[in-house]
Amino acid sequence: VDDREGSGRRLDPAGASPSVQADVDREIQEHLRRRTDELVADGMDAEAAGRQALDEFGDLEEARRALTAIDTRIARRAAARRDWKAGMRNLTGDLRQALRTMRVQPWLTTAIVMTLAIGIGASTAVYAVFNYALFRPVPGVADGDRLVGISVRPGLDTPAYTTATHAHLAAMREMPAFTGLAGFRPRSYPVRLGAADPVTLQVAGVSRGYFDLLGVQAAAGRLLRDDEYEEPGATLAVISERLWRRAYGADPKVVGTQVQVIGHPFTVVGVTRSFLGVERVGDEDVWVPIGAQTILRPSAGTDYSWDRMVGRLAPDVTLATAREQAASAFERIGVFEYGDRTFSAVVSPALTVGAARSEERIAPLFWLAMAGSALLLVLACANGANLLLSRNLRRRRDLALKAALGASRARVVRELLVEAGTVSLLAAGAGLVVAAVLTGLFRSQGLLSYLPLEGLEIDLRVALFAAAAATATIVLAGGLPSVLAARASSQADLGGTARATTRSGRLRQGLVAVQIGLSLALLAGAGVLAVSIARLQSVDLGFQSAGLHTFELQPTVVGRDDATAFLGEVRRRLQATPGIEAVGVAASGHLGSAYVREARTSAGAPSETVMLRLVSDGFLDAMGIPLQAGRDLTAVEAAGPWESSPVLIDELLAERLFGEASPVGRTVQVRWPDEFSTHRIIGVAGSTVALNLRSGHQPAVYGAAGQRRAATFQVRSSLGSAETMSAIRRVVHELEPRLAVDAIRTTGAEVERLTAQERVVARIGSVLAILALGLAMAGIYAAIACAVQERTRELGIRMALGASRLAVGRDVLRRTVMTAAIGLAGGLAVYAWASRYIASQLFGVSALDPATVSTACGLLLVTALAAAWLPARRATRVDPTIALRAE
Amino acid sequence: MRDEPALLQGTLDVLVLRALADGQRHGYAVARWIHEITDAALRVEDRALYIALHRALERGWVSAAWGTSENNRRARFYTLTRSGRKALGRQARQWRHYAEAMFKALEGT
Numbered sequence: 001v002d003d004r005e006g007s008g009r010r011l012d013p014a015g016a017s018p019s020v021q022a023d024v025d026r027e028i029q030e031h032l033r034r035r036t037d038e039l040v041a042d043g044m045d046a047e048a049a050g051r052q053a054l055d056e057f058g059d060l061e062e063a064r065r066a067l068t069a070i071d072t073r074i075a076r077r078a079a080a081r082r083d084w085k086a087g088m089r090n091l092t093g094d095l096r097q098a099l100r101t102m103r104v105q106p107w108l109t110t111a112i113v114m115t116l117a118i119g120i121g122a123s124t125a126v127y128a129v130f131n132y133a134l135f136r137p138v139p140g141v142a143d144g145d146r147l148v149g150i151s152v153r154p155g156l157d158t159p160a161y162t163t164a165t166h167a168h169l170a171a172m173r174e175m176p177a178f179t180g181l182a183g184f185r186p187r188s189y190p191v192r193l194g195a196a197d198p199v200t201l202q203v204a205g206v207s208r209g210y211f212d213l214l215g216v217q218a219a220a221g222r223l224l225r226d227d228e229y230e231e232p233g234a235t236l237a238v239i240s241e242r243l244w245r246r247a248y249g250a251d252p253k254v255v256g257t258q259v260q261v262i263g264h265p266f267t268v269v270g271v272t273r274s275f276l277g278v279e280r281v282g283d284e285d286v287w288v289p290i291g292a293q294t295i296l297r298p299s300a301g302t303d304y305s306w307d308r309m310v311g312r313l314a315p316d317v318t319l320a321t322a323r324e325q326a327a328s329a330f331e332r333i334g335v336f337e338y339g340d341r342t343f344s345a346v347v348s349p350a351l352t353v354g355a356a357r358s359e360e361r362i363a364p365l366f367w368l369a370m371a372g373s374a375l376l377l378v379l380a381c382a383n384g385a386n387l388l389l390s391r392n393l394r395r396r397r398d399l400a401l402k403a404a405l406g407a408s409r410a411r412v413v414r415e416l417l418v419e420a421g422t423v424s425l426l427a428a429g430a431g432l433v434v435a436a437v438l439t440g441l442f443r444s445q446g447l448l449s450y451l452p453l454e455g456l457e458i459d460l461r462v463a464l465f466a467a468a469a470a471t472a473t474i475v476l477a478g479g480l481p482s483v484l485a486a487r488a489s490s491q492a493d494l495g496g497t498a499r500a501t502t503r504s505g506r507l508r509q510g511l512v513a514v515q516i517g518l519s520l521a522l523l524a525g526a527g528v529l530a531v532s533i534a535r536l537q538s539v540d541l542g543f544q545s546a547g548l549h550t551f552e553l554q555p556t557v558v559g560r561d562d563a564t565a566f567l568g569e570v571r572r573r574l575q576a577t578p579g580i581e582a583v584g585v586a587a588s589g590h591l592g593s594a595y596v597r598e599a600r601t602s603a604g605a606p607s608e609t610v611m612l613r614l615v616s617d618g619f620l621d622a623m624g625i626p627l628q629a630g631r632d633l634t635a636v637e638a639a640g641p642w643e644s645s646p647v648l649i650d651e652l653l654a655e656r657l658f659g660e661a662s663p664v665g666r667t668v669q670v671r672w673p674d675e676f677s678t679h680r681i682i683g684v685a686g687s688t689v690a691l692n693l694r695s696g697h698q699p700a701v702y703g704a705a706g707q708r709r710a711a712t713f714q715v716r717s718s719l720g721s722a723e724t725m726s727a728i729r730r731v732v733h734e735l736e737p738r739l740a741v742d743a744i745r746t747t748g749a750e751v752e753r754l755t756a757q758e759r760v761v762a763r764i765g766s767v768l769a770i771l772a773l774g775l776a777m778a779g780i781y782a783a784i785a786c787a788v789q790e791r792t793r794e795l796g797i798r799m800a801l802g803a804s805r806l807a808v809g810r811d812v813l814r815r816t817v818m819t820a821a822i823g824l825a826g827g828l829a830v831y832a833w834a835s836r837y838i839a840s841q842l843f844g845v846s847a848l849d850p851a852t853v854s855t856a857c858g859l860l861l862v863t864a865l866a867a868a869w870l871p872a873r874r875a876t877r878v879d880p881t882i883a884l885r886a887e
Numbered sequence: 888m889r890d891e892p893a894l895l896q897g898t899l900d901v902l903v904l905r906a907l908a909d910g911q912r913h914g915y916a917v918a919r920w921i922h923e924i925t926d927a928a929l930r931v932e933d934r935a936l937y938i939a940l941h942r943a944l945e946r947g948w949v950s951a952a953w954g955t956s957e958n959n960r961r962a963r964f965y966t967l968t969r970s971g972r973k974a975l976g977r978q979a980r981q982w983r984h985y986a987e988a989m990f991k992a993l994e995g996t
Contacts, residue, residue: 023963031915067937
């Protein structure tokens with residue numbers, strides 16, 4: 001038996017090959033001949049035997065067609081399998097070759113892998129943060145992508161939102177677009193867990209079917225039953241797994257115990273698994289039936305209402321259908337409640353309003369940070385390409401030998417590409433490790449203070465991003481060097497020395513210049529961001545921040561009718577506490593919030609935008625705001641109503657309204673809420689920062705607060721922060737144990753809160769810049785070390801001809817400086833172009849701040865020289881006699 | 888039999904495999920074996936046997952190679968592969984079940 005089927009046979013893939021056809025014919029003919037011979041041997045005459053053989057065989061033509069078709073398929077498949085096997089053999093050969101080469105130069109390989117890994121890892125980590133911030137799924141719910149948020153607007157064409165009433169919910173529940181719909185109403189309430197002091201927690205009142213709709217599971221106990229949600233006076237509570245772990249150490253015995261919400265006992269029936277609410281994800285820790293409203297808000301009774309609703313889309317229902325049905329449901333219930341109001345429903349694909357808001361805040365940061373990490377990735381690729389290039393150059397003779405032995409240029413390129421691909425793959429793996437380390441760092445450092453990063457992880461989307469980054473590195477770092485090396489190999493003479501060709505030498509210098517340029521862009525960007533933060537944090541606040549503590553009290557949440565008297569008593573007791581120097585009370589916090597109103601000298605005069613501060617007497621003193629003229633409010637004046645209150649204005653408003661003249665004794669009109677009221681000016685205060693640090697000092701009016709429901713305390717203390725805070729808690733709890741006093745902030749913390757967003761960008765920027773600097777340093781070192789090694793012979797000749805060691809070293813350094821200068825010039829151009837995108841994030845410093853940019857240039861130049869120092873020294877140690885013998 | 892192509896096809900498949908169970912054979916030998924063993928009860932054209940053989944080849948149940956036959960002529964020899972042997976076992980079992988069921992049904996009336 002010879003000639004195995006399908007081996008070495010040429011095939012025409014379009015149809016039956018002649019050989020397949022011939023084989024089929026031959027087989028049939030052999031069969032017929034044998035049959036005929038046999039019949040003849042049995043005594044039949046030859047002609048009849050032939051006929052019978054044919055007859056027994058059946059339709060000859062049809063048999064030929066059928067057999068040929070089958071055999072053609074078989075042959076084609078065999079050919080495909082053979083090709084694939086050959087391809088795999090080549091690939092495994094190349095891979096084996098690649099691994100062999102890597103083992104020969106382990107340090108260089110490690111350097112390349114690490115370089116690329118840093119680029120891939122850093123950009124992946126940055127992407128992971130924003131992936132989490134923008135696309136994070138709501139934890140603890142089932143099939144979150146089929147959930148939609150539904151809000152109610154008090155009109156057809158208004159951006160405002162209003163609460164959803166029971167009528168809204170009932171009308172929406174009838175729509176077939178949703179398999180279920182539930183409302184929720186989260187509020188901050190003081191909650192007492194066991195014997196501890198009350199803490200402020202988000203407590204959400206939820207409507208019938210809330211947990212079932214979301215698919216929330218119980219980690220302990222049970223969730224609410226359908227009949228419990230809307231029963232008036234229900235005192236059941238479900239707590240979050242987070243709170244359960246934090247406050248109860250995950251003790252299952254918590255089920256059946258009581259928590260106090262504003263002093264009212266609620267029985268804990270269960271714990272949700274992972275779930276933290278949907279409105280602003282991560283906010284909610286306690287859920288109560290909406291029926292509990294009759295206890296928590298007695299005035300509202302059983303008139304249930306919800307801030308928002310959440311619905312689950314029925315299978316195959318699109319968002320558009322749901323929107324149509326929501327609109328028609330609202331049309332059907334028509335105008336109600338407020339007489340002339342027509343309500344409209346907004347069905348949003350984002351489950352949470354919070355997600356949409358944080359998206360708005362984060363989106364510009366996202367692109368800035370992604371641009372930064374893209375720069376770093378390109379930088380790493382340039383570095384990796386440079387290293388690969390120098391490695392390939394060292395192997396030029398090897399490659400030239402291959403070319404001489406008949407390897408095509410395509411084959412050499414493929415081999416080198418497989419090698420680069422293997423390196424990139426290793427780098428991608430190491431990059432994921434780098435990314436994991438960096439995300440861990442971001443998580444532990446609380447990178448985004450307004451967004452807890454507890455759930456930050458490398459998910460599928462992030463892994464895909466890393467894969468894309470790795471692919472980019474294969475193309476950028478591997479492609480060019482491979483093609484170049486292959487071209488060089490086909491031209492190189494086998495006997496030649498490893499002289500650096502000027503072209504690849506120039507290319508490597510160019511890559512170093514690119515690295516320096518990109519580093520400059522990153523360094524300068526991170527630099528101005530850091531300067532901006534420093535300027536922002538050292539803004540003149542206009543008041544004395546040292547020793548100042550702020551907290552809010554809202555006695556009405558615990559049902560106190562005597563809020564004004566209560567707040568006054570808290571203030572008196574605080575003032576009587578040893579170590580506390582002064583206490584001022586205002587209607588709102590001073591940083592980040594204010595009533596924005598208008599003020600003018602008289603009717604018809606132009607009005608100024610002012611921050612209206614409703615304060616107690618002694619407020620300016622407590623804040624450390626200087627009184628520049630006149631006097632402060634007296635206790636009696638401050639206790640009176642705003643309408644008849646004398647006021648102080650700040651120096652900015654005084655200057656704008658009255659110029660040089662003294663405003664004391666004159667009047668100012670302030671609009672609040674809709675009408676202007678006239679007030680006598682009794683004093684002038686120093687100006688202060690208002691809504692945010694960026695907008696700087698704003699004109700202000702200080703007047704009496706009169707009756708109040710809530711207040712922000714400003715406490716100036718000579719005690720330490722911890723002691724001050726415990727003193728404040730003690731005073732408040734002596735008077736009202738049900739209130740939570742858990743958010744006492746120092747002014748420093750306030751400033752940090754206001755600069756959170758800027759600090760995120762600055763931190764990411766500085767991480768990227770440090771990595772970039774390190775990469776650039778490594779890249780410069782490698783490139784120059786390699787160049788020196790290749791020029792050993794040339795240097796040796798020059799020294800043999802009498803060049804001094806100093807001159808040789810200087811020459812190496814001069815080349816470095818020139819490369820760096822070219823890189824810096826290019827980097828400056830790139831940065832100048834990109835600076836417009838960074839400008840919007842800056843405060844008090846230009847994106848092209850000369851001091852910062854020149855510092856960055858200087859730093860890079862020093863880095864370049866430091867990196868070149870060792871190779872330069874090595875060049876000066878070249879022994880001419882050895883160098884001349886060297887290849 | 889011509890009126891029942893499905894039955895015929897399945898029958899031929901298993902018969903072809905069975906013909907090769909005792910060792911390699913060329914197409915003509917397979918055809919003769921089937922005729923003799925069934926006492927020519929299955930009146931089937933040789934063409935159909937060849938198609939069944941090639942189909943088995945395509946499925947990987949048999950392998951084929953050109954060789955020289957006992958009377959020194961070129962012939963294509965077929966050999967049962969390992970998966971062909973499995974297929975034979977499987978199909979033989981099915982046939983036995985089928986035949987027993989038919990038998991029971993017919994005896995029972």
